[in-house]
Amino acid sequence: MFPKLIKKISNNYQYNSFSRKIDSLKEFKNDYDSIKFNTKLEKSFLISKKNSFLFDRDGEIVLHKNNNFRLVKYINQITKSKNVNYILDYGGSLCNFYRVNKLILNPNINWIIIDKVDTINLGKKNFKGNKFKFFSSAKSLDKFINTKQISIKLCLFGSSIQYIENFEDILISIKKYNCEYILIDRQPMLIQGQTSYRIQKVPFWSGGYSFPVKMYNYSHFISILKKYDYVLLEMFKGFGNNFKNGKYFCQIYKRCS
Secondary structure, eight states, X not given: OHHHHOXXXXXTOOOOBOOOEESOGGGSOOGGGSHHHHHHHHHHHHHXXXXXXXXXXXXXXXXXXXXXXXXXXXXXXXXXXXXXXXXXXXXXXXXXXXXXXXXXXXXXXXXXXXXXXHHHHHHHHHOOSSSEEEESSHHHHHHHHHHHTOOEEEEEEESOGGGOSOHHHHHHHHHHTTOOEEEEEEXXXXXXXXXXXXXXXXXXXXXOOEEEEEEOBHHHHHHHHHHTTEEEEEXXXXXXXXXXXXXXXXXXXXXXX
């Protein structure tokens, strides 16, 4: 049974095919929206929940948790006050970043997860209490933040920006919330070539799924953040092998106005 459930994933595991170009995200069917993927997402989450030595990511059981100590250090420094601090986690799925790093994160952090409807429904079903809040629309998120008068210190994007069509609209909202920091984890970006739409092909041993993505040229991406008054403080290599014309980055931005 276990050989079918557990695929040992090394430190070099990553989705390394971004070669095929398309014209827009809407041009290609997204396997993230399939019933099969959502069923697998919940199944793998429940398996890892019962086994402390396992973890799940994107519907797969993995043995390597990929703790990002460098990024966690920034988060803990930003949220070191005794008061409750909120992190806005875009594309946070089933609290993936928190679950991987919970033993080394400040305990005073509450998480606001924004993701697609099916994932948010799974989150609400499986996470109870006030530490986690789940939203699938900007309107409901705005209402919650304004009603509760919540202060958002930082926003986190964990390998999710490539799936977002309206990223600049999100930056407008983040700025409206007076968010001071934007942290980006495991973001695939192009070193050579212009920003373009691609197909991300997942290896067959991880389901063989295909996703339309927007691959940003890293310097173009930095200029977009600067346009909304967020300047790059630090950039370092993210988890994952280099791929053709690009690699994975972690980035730390701070608002300058």
